[in-house]
Amino acid sequence: xxxxxxxxxxxxxxxxxxxxxxxxxxxxxxxxxxxxxxxxxxxxxxxxxxxxxxxxxxxxxxxxxxxxxxxxxxxxxxxxxxxxxxxxxxxxxxxxxxxxxxxxxxxxxx
Numbered sequence: 001x002x003x004x005x006x007x008x009x010x011x012x013x014x015x016x017x018x019x020x021x022x023x024x025x026x027x028x029x030x031x032x033x034x035x036x037x038x039x040x041x042x043x044x045x046x047x048x049x050x051x052x053x054x055x056x057x058x059x060x061x062x063x064x065x066x067x068x069x070x071x072x073x074x075x076x077x078x079x080x081x082x083x084x085x086x087x088x089x090x091x092x093x094x095x096x097x098x099x100x101x102x103x104x105x106x107x108x109x110x
Contacts, residue, residue, distance in 0.1 A: 012057040019054050022047035 006014075022043045029040030083090060 008057065009059065012054060012059065015050055015054040015057060019047050019050035022050060 026040050026043035026047055029037065029043060033040050
């Protein structure tokens with residue numbers, strides 16, 4: 001065992017293999033296992049979490065994208081997440097509001 005930590009790409013690769021292994025175990029357990037067994041469900045949950053962590057680990061060192069997330073963009077993401085089921089009903093209202101905003105906007109000076 002070495003003293004130094006493995007590089008970031010190696011950690012990501014290990015995380016992916018662990019997630020894939022847990023997913024395969026979960027599928028095999030759900031397919032061929034006992035009906036009341038809890039380990040396939042636990043393996044499925046662990047594979048989902050490991051897969052999410054695998055997606056989060058960066059491939060190369062790069063700057064984060066958090067500075068691009070402003071308060072207005074965050075508010076829009078939250079509103080879309082809350083009202084995604086009501087889009088059919090809100091779409092005509094948003095269309096009318098957009099047209100009204102386009103009509104009453106200040107004109108550009110030439």
